[in-house]
Amino acid sequence: MNLAAESPSSSCSSGSTDDFAAFLENEIEAQIEEEEIEEEHIEEEDDDEIEIAEHSNKRRKVMDDESTDEESPLNTVDLANGQISNGGNVVCAHPIIIRNLCSHCGEFVEEAGSSVAFNYIHKDLRLGASEIEKLRKEDLKHLLKDKKLILVLDLDHTLINSSRMIDIIPDEQYLIKQVEEGKETDDPNQTLFQLGRYHMLTKLRPFVRTFLKEAKNMFEMYIYTMGERAYAMEIAKLLDPGDVYFPSKVICQSDCTTRNQKGLDVVLGADNLVIILDDTEHVWHKHKENLILMERYHYFASSMRQFSSGIKSLSEMKKDERESDGILATILSVLKRAHEMFFDPKIGIDLSSRDVRQILKLIRQDILEGCNIVFSRVFPSTVRAEEQPIWKLAEQLGATCLDDVDDSVTHVVAVVPNTQKAEWARDNNKFLVTPRWIEAANYLWQRQKEEDFAVPKKVDK
Amino acid sequence: MFFHIVLERKIQLHPRYFGPHLRDKLVAKLMKEVEGTCSGRHGFVVAITGVEDIGKGLIREGTGFVTFPVKYQCVVFRPFKGEILEAVVTMVNKMGFFAEAGPVQIFVSNHLIPDDMEYQAGDMPNYTTSDGSVKIQKDCEVRLKIMGTRVDATEIFCIGTIKDDFLGVISDPSAAS
Numbered sequence: 001m002n003l004a005a006e007s008p009s010s011s012c013s014s015g016s017t018d019d020f021a022a023f024l025e026n027e028i029e030a031q032i033e034e035e036e037i038e039e040e041h042i043e044e045e046d047d048d049e050i051e052i053a054e055h056s057n058k059r060r061k062v063m064d065d066e067s068t069d070e071e072s073p074l075n076t077v078d079l080a081n082g083q084i085s086n087g088g089n090v091v092c093a094h095p096i097i098i099r100n101l102c103s104h105c106g107e108f109v110e111e112a113g114s115s116v117a118f119n120y121i122h123k124d125l126r127l128g129a130s131e132i133e134k135l136r137k138e139d140l141k142h143l144l145k146d147k148k149l150i151l152v153l154d155l156d157h158t159l160i161n162s163s164r165m166i167d168i169i170p171d172e173q174y175l176i177k178q179v180e181e182g183k184e185t186d187d188p189n190q191t192l193f194q195l196g197r198y199h200m201l202t203k204l205r206p207f208v209r210t211f212l213k214e215a216k217n218m219f220e221m222y223i224y225t226m227g228e229r230a231y232a233m234e235i236a237k238l239l240d241p242g243d244v245y246f247p248s249k250v251i252c253q254s255d256c257t258t259r260n261q262k263g264l265d266v267v268l269g270a271d272n273l274v275i276i277l278d279d280t281e282h283v284w285h286k287h288k289e290n291l292i293l294m295e296r297y298h299y300f301a302s303s304m305r306q307f308s309s310g311i312k313s314l315s316e317m318k319k320d321e322r323e324s325d326g327i328l329a330t331i332l333s334v335l336k337r338a339h340e341m342f343f344d345p346k347i348g349i350d351l352s353s354r355d356v357r358q359i360l361k362l363i364r365q366d367i368l369e370g371c372n373i374v375f376s377r378v379f380p381s382t383v384r385a386e387e388q389p390i391w392k393l394a395e396q397l398g399a400t401c402l403d404d405v406d407d408s409v410t411h412v413v414a415v416v417p418n419t420q421k422a423e424w425a426r427d428n429n430k431f432l433v434t435p436r437w438i439e440a441a442n443y444l445w446q447r448q449k450e451e452d453f454a455v456p457k458k459v460d461k
Numbered sequence: 462m463f464f465h466i467v468l469e470r471k472i473q474l475h476p477r478y479f480g481p482h483l484r485d486k487l488v489a490k491l492m493k494e495v496e497g498t499c500s501g502r503h504g505f506v507v508a509i510t511g512v513e514d515i516g517k518g519l520i521r522e523g524t525g526f527v528t529f530p531v532k533y534q535c536v537v538f539r540p541f542k543g544e545i546l547e548a549v550v551t552m553v554n555k556m557g558f559f560a561e562a563g564p565v566q567i568f569v570s571n572h573l574i575p576d577d578m579e580y581q582a583g584d585m586p587n588y589t590t591s592d593g594s595v596k597i598q599k600d601c602e603v604r605l606k607i608m609g610t611r612v613d614a615t616e617i618f619c620i621g622t623i624k625d626d627f628l629g630v631i632s633d634p635s636a637a638s
Contacts, residue, residue: 028464096556096570099611103557103570103620106542106609121554135555142582248554 095131099124116265120229120251132268140270143220144351147343150269151219151335154278154294155227155235159208159328162235163300165199172301172315175201195234202235203299206321207328212245214332218339220269222249224262224276226283229254261285272355275338277331289357292334295327295443327443334445338363365398367441372400376414376421378435394438413438417455462544467513468503469532470495474518476525488512491531497564501612504539505564540565540619544607547631548621550599553586560603565617569605573622575629600634 092105094115102109115126127135143149153159168176179194179201191204215221223246225232232252240246255266262283264271276284276291284291298304299320304313314320321327341359343351371394379388386392390413391401402409405424412425412432425432437453470491478486492509499505516530540546540562548560548567557570571580571588578588578597587598597603605621605628612618623629 095572098568098570098620099618101609101611101618101620103568103608104572106607106620108609108611121556125556127556138555 093128093130095128095134097126097128098122116257117255118266118268120255120266121248132265135268136270139268140273143269143273147218149219149339149342149356150267150274151215151221152224152264152267152274152276152278152290153221154276154280155223155225155232157279157296157298157303158205158277158294159239159297160202160204160235161297161299161303162195162200162202163302165201167300167302168201169301169316175315193238195231197230197234201300202238203315204238205297205328206326207323207332208239210323211328211332212239215335216245218335219275220249221245222251222267224251224267224278226253226256226260226262228252263287264290272357275335275356275360289360292331292360293442294331297321297327330444330446334363361396363445364396367445367447368394368397368399368438371398371411371447372402372409373411373413373438374402374405374409374421376412376419378413378415390435390438393442397438397441399438411437411450414455417457422455462539462541463507464503464537464539465510465534466503466537467532467534468495468506469530471528471530473521473526473528476527479527484515487515487529487531491533495533495535497615499564499612499615499617503537504612505537505617507536507538507564509533509535538563538565540567540607540610540617542607542609545604545628546607546621547602547604550597550601550603553580553588553598555580555582555586558588558597560605560621565619567605567607567619567621569603569621569623573608573624575624595630596633597630598634602631604628604631 092102092107094102094104094107094109096103097109097115100109101107115128116132118125118127156162165176175192179192182190182192183194189209191206191208193202193204194200195202212221223232223236225235227235229250229252232250236246236250251266257263257265260283262278264274264287267274271287271290274287274290276287277294278284278291279294279296281288281291281293296307298307299314301313301316304311323329338356338359341362342354342356373394375385375388375391378390379385385401385403394401399411405412405421409430412421412430413435414422414425414432415434416422417432422432424430431450432455433450433453434455437448437450440448440453472487472491472494474483474487474490491512495506496509497506511534513532513534515532518527518529520527546562546565546567548562548565550558550560551566552559555571557568557572557574560567560569574588574597577590578595579591581587581589585598587596589596603623605623606625607619608622609620610617
């Protein structure tokens, strides 16, 4: 008790010493009183619990009353110099709320308000809007100083492919044997794993480890998946055994603020620095411009079936994507380019007002630069051509889309070879390609050889 | 703060223990049930020091269990708002740092860390003053003041501050002379 009385007295005026010591005395007396009451009444265990709850509420109320008399932390600093000003309350904005306690004023805060839950950083953590802004700005400063951007990665079909054990078809049984063998050896390059708790097999996309290692030098990385937290943490452990790539940065479905939509509001970084790698477009409704769409990785047959049937999956064909020029390698070079362009010292604009979305747009527009495209029977003539996704995609990639053929046209995109426009293309020696040519350019960030996507000639009757 | 108080609890005992060591079995069950638990009123029960009184057992209808009201002395730990504690830092992040003082976990947010200390990310994230003289990182000891508490069934969680005089780092994890 003596210590408690002495230390505040040396820093605060005498008025607060009395308050503090008196408060402590009150608490202890209240407790002794309660114990006496307890000895007199012998209560049932059930009543005990209700009483405990009541008492703890009372205790909280006692403390809350005290807090309205005491100063909020901002003013306690002033106490060192001046007087206590009772009633001079500063309303706390509850910037950081952890387990329903405001970390600034110590008050119990109910849910709701303008705070966003950040359970992936720490359980039961909520941050107020002003705090999020402040953290974003600080983050921006640090990242620009370290010359890093932000990369948000999806898991399923982007970096890995998972399948439940029960969905494994007979042709894939050899994989199970492989996994068993893999468990005994300790191959650092192992890519096929079994998630014991979920009876699932997971295959890492080729090149993923190198990808992460190189990306770490340019980006601060987050994982953002629509899976459950436990699953996401398991995969993060496989991809990142040393916890260097995504420490406390694994965001999962339960962190999403909008159902079925991913958002950058739970990522503590400025929007203009974020690049997203995902295989699904519709979950990133609000952030389409930050998104780099990836071609899906279908290793297992069950995963292939979900999206399209008939085509064999990689495991059935006993093949895999090539490491040297697979999707991840291509995307890595695009990311390197974007990073270079962003931090290019030659551009005069101030770093903090640059936007990585603009950079992505510029890179995209380079891909099909100079192509003039006409579509033939790709979509019905009754719809507005400019609003078709493939039209818009081609324009995004830098091509110019036209309604009708003329001399400037370079490519005709058709599905069948015997349309009018297709004939015209053959007569005038123009490129005749399938819509897949445009999609391939989108996935591979490079203009593909037109011969690879030529419209197959129909067999003559 | 620690208190040495007398608490009472009703312990139920299965008939198989009714024998020469009834009292011992009762005390053992009491210890198993109570030590390590937490309540809003008393805080965290650290250890039972002695049993004061065991009342007459009452046989419950229906089951053969017998309920004994036991009075026991124990050491409890209860943090109070405004109390000053020493704690060991367990985790540092850009939101603030977490420290533990025995069974109690305390969070000190970056708002309640003196303004001259800046967060440094890296291998060992820490808060450092501009001249590098004072560093708060994992495993260092700090003296902090409790701003608020919250009691769950099994643990107590507190919010703390080091923004006052005489609060802050006491010693470094690397023992510097």
